[in-house]
Amino acid sequence: MIIVNYTKYELDDFFNKVFLEMYEEIFRYVxxxxxxxxxxxxxxxxxxxxxxxxxxxxxEHENYRGWIYKTARFKALKLNSRVRKTDNKQVELVLSEVQELGQHDQYDFITYADYKEVLSESEFNYLYKHYIEGYTYEELALEENIQIGACKMRMSRILKKLRKSLIYK
Structure with a gap:
């Protein structure tokens, strides 16, 4: 293998070429x-x-385009995971505050009016039953006459809506 020493100008020129050539397609890919x-x-x-x-x-790479795509994919997986963990922690903090209020019998301060911009009334009631009244997923599923998996998925969608509302406040 022959090692070629490139000048700083040649390296910068190559990078600029790659950047201009691939930015838009990597943007769409990401x-x-x-x-x-x-x-x-x-x-x-x-x-x-x-x-x-x-x-x-x-x-020197035989497929620099593939290298950049692979790097973009890795970065996306890494950052998406980090953001998801942060978002989940924010929701957990809010839910722990709601649970704490419920334990102190002060939950009458938590009303649908507090969340009507984010959740429908049925979604709020679902969340309220699980986190304040302590309903299990099995009990909620039985009450709604749906599968436990569907119950968990519904809760997941409700929590996702809450996460998004927390992010953009």
């Missing part, structure tokens, strides 16, 4: 990998920053 616009730009920046840091390797 947009398909994440539905979270908050991390889209971060993924793009981290992908091309990684390419810049390893430009001396990338210039």
């Amino acid at each position: 947009r398909r990998l994440t539905n979270d616009s908050r991390v889209l730009e971060d993924i793009l920046q981290e992908t091309f920053f990684e390419a810049y840091k390893k430009i001396d390797i990338l210039i």
